[in-house]
Amino acid sequence: MVRERGSDSALSRNRLRDDLRDRILGGEFRAGDLLPSERSLVETSGLSRGSVREAIRSLEVEGLIETNRGRFGGSRVIEPRRDRLVHLVDIFVRAKGVSLASMLDCRAAIEPMMARLAARNMTPAALARLEELNQAFHDNVGALQDYRRINYEWHLEVARIGGNEPLMALLEPILNLARDSTEYERVTTPPNRLRAIAAHDEVMAALRTGDEAGAALAMEAHLISYARLTRDSEG
Known part of the structure; x- marks a missing residue:
C-alpha cells in the first residue's frame, strides 16, 4: 500500500535524514556517489515517497548532496563547501x-x-x-x-x-x-x-x-x- 504524504511522523523522517547524513559523514557514501533511489529508500525505510523527499531536501539544504531529476537523475554526494x-x-x-x-x-x-x-x-x-x-x-x-x-x-x-x-x-x-x-x-x-x-x-x-x-x-x-x-x- 502506498503511504500518503504526511502520514509519517517527523521523528521517522528525521531518523532517515540522520541515518543518511551519518552514512555520508562516516564515509559509506563519498563525494560523487549516488544515494539509493527514492524507490529504494521508500522500501527500506517504510516511509512515504513524500517523506523520503523531505529527508533528501534536508540533506540538500545542509550542502551534503545535490539532486537532479529526470531519467539519469538522482541524489549525489558532494564535497561540503x-x-x-x-x-x-x-x-x-x-x-x-x-x-x-x-x-x-x-x-x-x-x-x-x-x-x-x-x-x-x-x-x-x-x-x-x-x-x-x-x-x-x-x-x-x-x-x-x-x-x-x-x-x-x-x-x-x-x-x-x-x-x-x-x-x-x-x-x-x-x-x-x-x-x-x-x-x-x-x-x-x-x-x-x-x-x-x-x-x-x-x-x-x-x-x-x-x-x-x-x-x-x-x-x-x-x-x-x-x-x-x-x-x-x-x-
Whole structure:
C-alpha cells in the first residue's frame, strides 16, 4: 500500500535524514556517489515517497548532496563547501545586529591562532604577497576606502596562509561584516590607522622569522586594542 504524504511522523523522517547524513559523514557514501533511489529508500525505510523527499531536501539544504531529476537523475554526494557556512554565519551576525567591537572580540579569539599557523606554514611566495599588502597598507593610510580594502585583504591572506578550513569558515564572514560595518569609518581615525599599521608591522616581523608565538601575541594585542578603541569611541 502506498503511504500518503504526511502520514509519517517527523521523528521517522528525521531518523532517515540522520541515518543518511551519518552514512555520508562516516564515509559509506563519498563525494560523487549516488544515494539509493527514492524507490529504494521508500522500501527500506517504510516511509512515504513524500517523506523520503523531505529527508533528501534536508540533506540538500545542509550542502551534503545535490539532486537532479529526470531519467539519469538522482541524489549525489558532494564535497561540503565553506561558502555555505560563511553564508549561515553572515545571516546570524546580521540578524543579531552584532557590534563592530563584538566582531573584533570574535576575531581576537580566532586570528591569533591563524597567525601562529601562518608563521608555521609560511613560504617565500606567501610572504612576498603579505609584504606587498603591508606596503600598500602603509601607502594608503590617507585613503580610507583603499585602506579598508587592503586591511581586509591582509587579514584574510594571513588566515589563508594559516590553512585551517574550519577557522577560515568562522573568520571570513566576520571579516566581511567588520569591513562593511557602518561603525568602521567612525573608529578608523587617522591616529587609529597609524596604530593599526604599527600593529601589522609587529605581526609581520614575527611572520618573517617564523616566530609562531610572537605572531599570535602580536595579532591578539592588535585586535584587543582595536576592540577597546571601538568601545571607547562609542562613549
